[in-house]
Amino acid sequence: MLNDEARERIRLAALRYPEPRAALLPALHIAQKEAGYVSEDAMRFIAGQLNVPESEVFGTATFYSLIRRSSSGRHVISICHNLPCTLLGAEPLIGHLKSRLGVDEGEVTPDGRFSYQRIECIGRCDGAPAMLVDDDYHGDLTPEKIDGILEKYA
């Protein structure tokens, strides 16, 4: 279920468009911000609030790769594996990250701190290889640098 503040933000978002349905993506973002992922309950609620069929909300949510439908680590690491990053060593780095975290892509570390996913180009190729941790960007990665970054997220 969404809290009152999230509902209010969705209501305000809908005012920016000629049709309330356009606030669907903003609403999914708001729901994800609140819970870390978008639950079926949240989707049902959004369907009601924006007056969109539930099936359409589910269909739309599943189309977008940044909308998560299951719980993630407290911090989500998105590491780029597109060409410019690969040319500068993304693949061995992803191997390093995986062994540091000890989990596979999409799984949550036992302490609940992290999960990671591969991601396509994040527009930071000038600092390749690059990754996002939550909303923070980190570039010019090396194995040591990744270790240092992981320390910073509790």
Add this chain to the structure above:
Amino acid sequence: MEQLLLKRINVPGGLDIDIAMAHGAYGALRISFGMRPVDVIDEVKRSGLRGRGGAGFPTGVKWGFAAMDPKMPKYLICNADEGEPGTFKDRIILERDPHLLIEGMIIAGYAIGAERGYIYLRGEYPAAADILERAITQAYEKGLLGNNIIGSGVTFDLSLHRGAGAYICGEETSLIESLEGKRGQPRIRPPFPANAGAWGKPTVVNNVETLANVPGIMALGSEAYSKLGVEGSTGTKIFCVSGAVNRPGAYELPLGTTLREIIYTHAGGIRGGGKLKAVIPGGASTPMLTAEHIDVKMDYSSLLSTGSMLGSGAVIVMDDSTCMVHATAVIIRFFEHESCGKCTPCREGTGWLHQIYSRMLRGEGGESDIDVLLGICRKMKGKCFCPLGEGAIQPVLSSIKYFREEYERCIRERGCGGEQCKGMMQGSKHHMTNKFQAPSTKSQTLRTLDF
């Protein structure tokens, strides 16, 4: 060198509207509001400005179509989805001079008669989202957005709309579907967005960099602007250089600057003293070039004559240590992941291509695999619903054309077992591909699978 687009990115505190204004931001608004909208459109037509989002359509002409359509209201959408691998120019404008974009949008809105604008920002740019929200709020506070902008009687409202991770939403009709709250799958054209776009109304979709050119055109005048660059490709362009160079980065240079100057003078040459092997000149969906093309002029028509395209201006540089089979496989994996699934040739074709690359890298490639790849490309060419699928085959065709012997070696030597290839070997994760397996190594099978 005249800088129109990146001139303020290093101004200390330049995100603040007062500081940006002290450095000239919003100076072109008064000039534009002093002209009739049709005259603003004519000025942009005369400047020769062409879209910087990839297709290179003349901007003034597009504006004219929307302005002439009697339907109301009209919408202006800034395409800030920037998903083309290797491209980061829009991000630099968004994060470091958002007021340049907002000014360009206000002028564009005035010219086409749109009182409502949206910035469709890719979900992977959270920092830019915060910066834009703040810039928009400040512009409202200064009376530069909303009703009666600086006493001119002009109205323009602007909101940010965040995407959620789908490259196809950069394609303008998919973007409109996504803005409307749907899956981002392309629409049939015509009707073009200029006549029936967002909510069925006349809509102009322009790239960030295109709109960022507008204040400069209005301030300089179309005549001075059109002297920048070369005939048919006027103005400056932000080239994003990445890969095996010493100084990867965004360089604003006149269109028509040679690839050699971009790579060797601005990006500092090839990293680690290596040799240049291949270049993707305009983002992942543009055909590759080789070291032989180093003197090509980077403009719309010169690149077309090499068989490639200017695209988004993302220059991805590969040196002689790069395996071209692997590099192409990485691009194909991207296209398979991003195929929206609407049409069969692209949905299945990109998946098949990916599977074949994966088996080659695993050392399981068959002698006929090059022909199988070419056969799949032939079956996709001209049959995809939108340009994503057509773009996906370009890296395959061009890398086989220039580097066929590397494919043959990869197959003959059963892969190289390199560290690089390991991440690629598990093959396709596509939800459909369990049902639709790629043709087997015997190309016989492929012939029976004509679409």
